[in-house]
Amino acid sequence: MLSCKDLKVWYPIRRGILNRVAGHVRAVDGVSLSIEKGETLGLVGESGCGKTTLGRALIGLEPVAGGTIELDGKPIDSLKGKEKKDARRNLQMVFQDPFSSLDPRMSALEIVTEGLDAFRLYRPGETR
Numbered sequence: 001m002l003s004c005k006d007l008k009v010w011y012p013i014r015r016g017i018l019n020r021v022a023g024h025v026r027a028v029d030g031v032s033l034s035i036e037k038g039e040t041l042g043l044v045g046e047s048g049c050g051k052t053t054l055g056r057a058l059i060g061l062e063p064v065a066g067g068t069i070e071l072d073g074k075p076i077d078s079l080k081g082k083e084k085k086d087a088r089r090n091l092q093m094v095f096q097d098p099f100s101s102l103d104p105r106m107s108a109l110e111i112v113t114e115g116l117d118a119f120r121l122y123r124p125g126e127t128r
């Protein structure tokens with residue numbers, strides 16, 4: 001269902017007044033995995049080994065430096081329009097740090113319904 005091959009996410013390290021790229025943090029460097037429908041995959045590793053970065057790359061929140069991601073056998077970057085929107089609805093992440101993932105200026109209702117609203121599953125003012 002969801003797979004990646006030789007996936008790489010590198011962050012540039014910038015130095016000096018010209019902000020030149022002096023190197024890269026290879027946060028994810030050549031990861032291949034495959035998750036079938038109904039399957040649960042646990043990813044375990046020391047802090048900073050790249051678990052969150054891999055997750056962010058898989059759902060399209062992080063640009064990749066190399067490798068491929070496929071959803072139902074199709075390269076994820078080839079999806080367009082409705083297909084892309086449907087894929088986004090099926091790929092979701094629960095972020096571990098509430099202080100950086102929840103916007104303190106939004107109400108709890110706005111936070112919970114923002115995603116539902118984006119997919120027209122909820123209209124503001126409607127309660128179910």
Ligand SMILES: Nc1ncnc2c1ncn2[C@@H]1O[C@H](COP(=O)(O)OP(=O)(O)OP(=O)(O)O)[C@@H](O)[C@H]1O
Binds near residue numbers: 050
């Ligand atoms: N936006 C960024 N810019 C530069 N480096 C980053 C960025 N995000 C993560 N990194 C670096 O990439 C590496 C992987 O970080 P990541 O957050 O994916 O690790 P993790 O396995 O999720 O750790 P933890 O168990 O603490 O959540 C770390 O060295 C981190 O410092």
Ligand SMILES: [Mg+2]
Binds near residue numbers: 051052053
């Ligand atoms: Mg993490």
